[in-house]
Amino acid sequence: MVGVISLDLGNIGSWESLLEELGLEYRIVDNGSLDLSIFDSLILPGVGSYDVAVRNLDEKDLRVPILNWVQNGGNLIGVCLGMQLLLSESEEGQGYGLGIIPGRVLSFKGRIEDKFLRMGWGPVKFCDSGKIIDRLYFVHGFFCDPIDDQDVYATAYYGLEYAAAVKRENIYGFQFHPEKSGPDGLALLKELLI
C-alpha cells in the first residue's frame, strides 16, 4: 500500500487518480497518528510555499513519523516541493526541512538570466547510468543543492545545471512532476512503486 502525505497544499488528486490507474492501493496520510508500517512506500507531493509546508508538517505531527520511517529503511519519494523538504533548509523560507539529505534549496533568481520560474518540459540525465529522459515536466523557482554530490541522482539544465533528482538509499526526490509527465513519468514511478 502507498501512503500519500497531505500537507493541505499538494496536488493530492493527481496522485489518487494515478495510483488508481496503476492499480495500487493507497491512503492519504494527513496526521502523525496513523501507523506508517502498513505502507510499502510513502509519497510526499508538493505544491505550495516552503514555510507553509514546513509549518503544516509540524502542525500535523508528521515530521517525527516520517524521520522514523526513513531511519527504518522505508521508501520515501518527495516530489517538487516534497523533494525540497528532504533537504535541510531553503532560501524560500525560514523553517527547517526534514534534513534527510543535507543541503540547501536555492532560488534561480539572481543566479540565471532567464525568468526565475522554470515552467515546462525538459530532459534529465541520470548520474550513475548516463541515461537521459527527454520529456519531463518542471514547474519551480527554487532548486536543491545537496552538500554531498553523491546524493545527486540526476541533473537538469535551466540557466545552470542543478539536481533534478536526489537519491540516498531508499529515499528519492524528484524536482520534476513524474505524475504529470506522460508515459516517461509513469514508467519512472512504476519502477519505484510496483
Added chain:
Amino acid sequence: MNDWWTELNVRETRIIPVLLLDDDGFYKTVKFKNEEYLGDPLNILKIFNEKEVDELMLISYRASAKKKKINFNYIKELVSVCRFPVTYGGGVDSLGNIERLFRIGIEKVLINSAVHSNETLLHEAVQKFGSSSIVGCIEIGSNWRGKRFPSYNSALRGFKWNLDAHVELLNSSGVGETLIIDVKREGTMTGLNDNLLVSLANKLESNVIVNGGVGVLDDVVKFQSISGVKAFGVGSLVVYHGSNKGILINTPSKTDLNRLQ
C-alpha cells in the same frame, strides 16, 4: 561536467490548449461569444492525453459573470483522466477555492476577475501556495474609442483600473505566470496582436502565456521571433480543421513543433 543538454534539441515553448468550460461541456467562442459545442469533454481530454499536449487550461468562462460556484466534482472527474498539467480558472475568489482545486488534482490555479473585488487575493495566494502554482490574468478589451483596458469576462463593465495599474498589481503579487487574453482576437484566427502583446509581456515580471488570435502555428513562430515568449494559449488551432472550421481535436505535428524555440 560536459554540456549534455546542448546536444539535445529541447523545445522550451509550450503550446497550451485553452478549453472553455460551461455546465455541460467544452465550447469554442469568437470574442467569447457565438459559442460552439465541441463534444464530450472526457473524450476530448483523452485525445489530448494521446497527443501528449504540453499543458491544458480549463476556463469556466462564465463563472464569475454568472456568479456560479465552482463545480468541484465535475472538474475532478475531468482532471482525473489528464496525464499532463492542468490549470483551472473561473470563479476562483478565495484561498479555500484554491486549496480545494489543488486537492482534486489541479496543478495551477488562475485568478482573474476576483482581483477587482479583492486586491490582496493574488498576493495571499502566492504567499500560501507559491508563485509557481498561481497564474494571474489580464483580459484586454477596448472601449468604443479603441482604448485598451483590462476587462473581465468580456464585459465592458465593472473595471476600475487602467492597464498599467493592473500590471503593477500582478508584478507586486509575485505571481509566477500571467495569461494575457486579447479578447478582440479570441477565436478569430487572425494572428496575434504583436504590438499590444509584446508591450505587455515586457512590462510583466512573470512568465507570460499569450492567447487570442492564433490561427496557424506560423502565427506563434512569427510572434516568438520578436518577443521571446515561450507559452501560447490556443483554441481554434487545436479544435478546428480546414477552412470550414470543422471540429476536429488535433495538435501540431512534432515536426512543426520543432520549429519553435
